Amino acid sequence: MLTRTTLTVAGLLVLAVAASAQNPGPGRGRGRGDAAALGGARFLGAEAGMPGRVVKNAPYSADIVTETSQTLTDGNHIRQSSTAKVYRDTEGRTRREQSLSALGGLAPSSNLPQVVFINDPVAGFNYALNPQNRTATKSAWARPGRGGQAPGSSQPMARLRQQSADRSAASAGRWGRGGAARQNIKTESLGRQTIEGVPADGTRTTMTVAAGQWGNEQPIQIVTERWYSPDLQTVVLSKRTDPRMGETVSKLANVSRSEPPNSLFEPSSDYKVTEAGNRTGRPAAAPAQR
Secondary structure (H helix, E strand, O other): OOOOHHHHHHHHHHHHHOOOOOOOOOOOOOHHHHHHHHHHOOOOOOOOOOOOOOOOOOEEEEEEEEEEEEEEOOOOOOEEEEEEEEEEEEOOOOEEEEHHHHHHHOOOOHOEEEEEEEEOOOEEEEEEEEEOOEEEEEEEEOOOOHHHHHOOOHHHHHHHHHHHHHHHHHHOOOOOOOOHHHHHHEEEEEEEEEEEEEEEEEEEEEEEEOOOOOOOOEEEEEEEEEEEEOOEEEEEEEEEEEEEEOEEEEEEEEEEEEOOOOOOOOOOOOOEEEEEOOOOOOEEOOOOOO
């Protein structure tokens, strides 16, 4: 008989097949994306890390450390942290190891197990691995479109995030492309500095919500700071301060520029691999050997 924990893990794995951090480079994600990034829901570990597009010839491995802090009206403080491990090889294959609680934005005390996501544009597959019971869910890889999401792909987690962000943007007076409220979004350069041994270019984006826009008596400022590494082609540090939700800081740590082992980018031979949506339980074809 399947336990409730097993069902939860299985369900979240199906939802999160091919999920990874979606971080476009500089100049991407403008228009409605700015509002979504600034006004959307907070997900631990979803800021710094690997971009959604395929990046070749820039291998690395690192930890993604995300810390959130919030001060309640009674003076109480809430602090949470999560750590994920990310890898990318020269061919653009990626691997991300993290807990399901961090992926879903749940409290660390939920004690959900670790999961692994592998995106392999070379072989054309994505994998969601459950190391606890040595199973993997396999799906077809689709080339990401604008904003890093694969066009036509079934990524419910990504869609739910976007829908949540869209609703938040709409409640702010439709902060969208062509909207007059975009005049209240200001972006400034912070120059270049070295973070975790790599040069990174910083930008600060400030969105000012006018008094009365959300029923607020005074203007609200939501500030996002991003440090993007041209060498790694990813965000190495991000910080968002929102008076409604507190502060979220996500950064890369223990960065290594060495080529990760090939074995990290496919399930090991003792995993039972099934196709996403395959209700027969029959194993999928074994991944191609390299």
